[in-house]
Amino acid sequence: YYGLRQFGGHWSAGWSRLWLLKTQNSGEMHKRFAALNRKHGSTARVGPRMLITSDPDLLRRMNAVRSPFTRGYWYTALKLHPERDNITSVIDERIHADLRARMAPGYSGRENVHMEQDVDEKLLGLFDLIDSKYVARPEEGIFRTMDLSRTTSFFTLDVISKIAFGETFGFLDKDEDPYGYLANLKQFLPAIIWFGVYTELTNILKAPLIKGALPKSTDKRGLGRVMGFARDRVQERFGQKPIVRQDMLGSFITHGLSQAQLESETLTQITAGSDSTASALRVTLHFVSTSPPILDRLLAEAKAAIAAGKISRPVIQDAEARQLPYLQACIKEGLRIYPPVTGLMAKQVPAGGAMIEVDGVEKFAAGGTQIGWNSWGMMHDPEIFGEDCEIFRPERWLSKDGSEKEKARVTRMNETVTLNFGYGRFGCLGRGVATMELNKAVIETLLRFNLQPCSLAKPFDEMVVGFTVHENMNFIVTERLSAEKIKESQMNGGADVDAGALPGSYES
Numbered sequence: 396y397y398g399l400r401q402f403g404g405h406w407s408a409g410w411s412r413l414w415l416l417k418t419q420n421s422g423e424m425h426k427r428f429a430a431l432n433r434k435h436g437s438t439a440r441v442g443p444r445m446l447i448t449s450d451p452d453l454l455r456r457m458n459a460v461r462s463p464f465t466r467g468y469w470y471t472a473l474k475l476h477p478e479r480d481n482i483t484s485v486i487d488e489r490i491h492a493d494l495r496a497r498m499a500p501g502y503s504g505r506e507n508v509h510m511e512q513d514v515d516e517k518l519l520g521l522f523d524l525i526d527s528k529y530v531a532r533p534e535e536g537i538f539r540t541m542d543l544s545r546t547t548s549f550f551t552l553d554v555i556s557k558i559a560f561g562e563t564f565g566f567l568d569k570d571e572d573p574y575g576y577l578a579n580l581k582q583f584l585p586a587i588i589w590f591g592v593y594t595e596l597t598n599i600l601k602a603p604l605i606k607g608a609l610p611k612s613t614d615k616r617g618l619g620r621v622m623g624f625a626r627d628r629v630q631e632r633f634g635q636k637p638i639v640r641q642d643m644l645g646s647f648i649t650h651g652l653s654q655a656q657l658e659s660e661t662l663t664q665i666t667a668g669s670d671s672t673a674s675a676l677r678v679t680l681h682f683v684s685t686s687p688p689i690l691d692r693l694l695a696e697a698k699a700a701i702a703a704g705k706i707s708r709p710v711i712q713d714a715e716a717r718q719l720p721y722l723q724a725c726i727k728e729g730l731r732i733y734p735p736v737t738g739l740m741a742k743q744v745p746a747g748g749a750m751i752e753v754d755g756v757e758k759f760a761a762g763g764t765q766i767g768w769n770s771w772g773m774m775h776d777p778e779i780f781g782e783d784c785e786i787f788r789p790e791r792w793l794s795k796d797g798s799e800k801e802k803a804r805v806t807r808m809n810e811t812v813t814l815n816f817g818y819g820r821f822g823c824l825g826r827g828v829a830t831m832e833l834n835k836a837v838i839e840t841l842l843r844f845n846l847q848p849c850s851l852a853k854p855f856d857e858m859v860v861g862f863t864v865h866e867n868m869n870f871i872v873t874e875r876l877s878a879e880k881i882k883e884s885q886m887n888g889g890a891d892v893d894a895g896a897l898p899g900s901y902e903s
């Protein structure tokens with residue numbers, strides 16, 4: 396109790412970790428942590444030796460290259476394997492820095508020359524799937540709905556497998572989760588919460604009975620089956636006739652990762668790289684397509700750029716998308732309104748303690764204290780993002796004028812939203828891949844399809860457990876008509892709108 400007595404928080408947090416466990420298991424930890432920081436200050440107490448912060452400056456200070464703060468023991472919960480650590484779980488600074496240096500070139504695309512082409516190929520695969528199975532054609536009596544949460548996950552899973560191992564899992568081709576991966580992940584994420592709060596429990600993973608129950612590469616289904624797929628891809632690169640490819644695995648091998656290291660990194664690559672991006676994609680598509688003025692403005696920007704020959708067809712290039720200010724504003728707003736990662740990612744105060752500024756007041760945190768990250772609270776801070784920060788409004792990212800004040804406002808927002816990808820020596824290695832996927836998938840999907848949620852009252856179910864698990868995100872998808880098709884339709888006395896809203900869908 397005494398070590399952190401200067402910090403406010405729930406009354407029980409000075410004595411027990413139960414409040415923290417209960418909050419994280421509630422499925423809405425994001426809202427509860429945000430309320431806690433609003434009430435008790437930008438850094439507040441969540442456990443006897445744990446704080447949580449929504450302060451961007453503190454996050455940058457802890458993650459900075461020469462900071463004395465280290466990863467906290469919270470990270471051991473990300474081990475996923477009874478014996479072997481991976482880049483996201485390892486606490487030892489030297490080992491982590493070495494792994495990061497070896498893996499960064501593979502993630503960056505410099506040594507993975509087909510990356511953009513691979514993303515394009517999978518995106519076109521996604522559109523083929525939507526076109527063939529999910530487009531409703533009411534005029535032909537074909538009524539269908541699509542669960543956007545599944546299709547976006549299938550897309551990002553196929554992208555990561557393709558760019559990592561040169562071979563896809565085949566979720567999009569099969570239009571199903573052949574290994575029961577998503578269902579298993581949903582069961583697994585709450586376990587990470589338990590281990591994050593009671594890290595001493597990780598010791599029981601070594602017990603033979605528990606060890607036997609953990610996912611392993613010989614499993615027929617779930618995370619283990621995906622591990623098995625990855626293990627096979629790793630094995631192909633070694634032995635008598637090794638396959639040589641210029642992809643992530645190829646780059647990691649060039650930089651000296653052993654076969655055993657590669658096997659433990661592959662599952663991390665898949666879990667870190669798929670659901671985070673899928674969550675950002677589906678949330679952005681949801682908010683844009685349910686806000687007609689935003690959708691109109693975004694499409695107008697893209698159509699003008701196509702007419703001016705500034706966008707490649709059939710798929711926009713990453714560099715081209717970066718030049719579309721309103722598209723960038725929509726993507727940033729999507730990352731802000733629903734931060735994809737809500738896990739605590741707790742860092743540790745160095746021995747001797749540290750002074751932490753809480754809304755202008757300096758408070759002492761004892762050495763060994765862990766400080767978790769409240770991403771939702773940080774991205775919903777009215778002081779940084781404006782009084783309407785609970786609303787999806789991409790316009791906030793566009794400067795109103797060229798004044799210094801405006802520049803400072805937008806810069807501060809930009810510097811904060813990028814923290815969604817972590818920062819400094821713990822920053823996300825897949826950021827380039829994720830932004831490439833979002834740059835392409837958001838606009839290309841909306842240029843082709845009109846998305847209408849089946850229920851505005853309850854557009855989706857969600858469970859926030861480190862990542863956000865969305866389910867039942869059901870949409871009616873219709874073909875977005877081209878200008879020529881609209882003209883043709885008008886001449887035949889048909890609809891004069893660029894959207895195929897189902898007849899009668901707004902009635903009763």
Ligand code: HEM
Nearest residue numbers: 482483667668671672735736740816817821823824825829
């Ligand atoms: C919108 C999508 C994504 C978001 C918001 C995101 C966010 C994050 C965050 C918050 C961290 C941890 C920072 C910390 O420990 O303090 C992280 C780490 C990491 N991410 Fe991502 N990520 C995304 C996509 C990806 C993708 C697509 C990949 C793989 C291609 C990836 C690979 C990694 C890896 C390997 C790490 C560990 C880095 C390290 O430990 O040094 N991420 N990411």
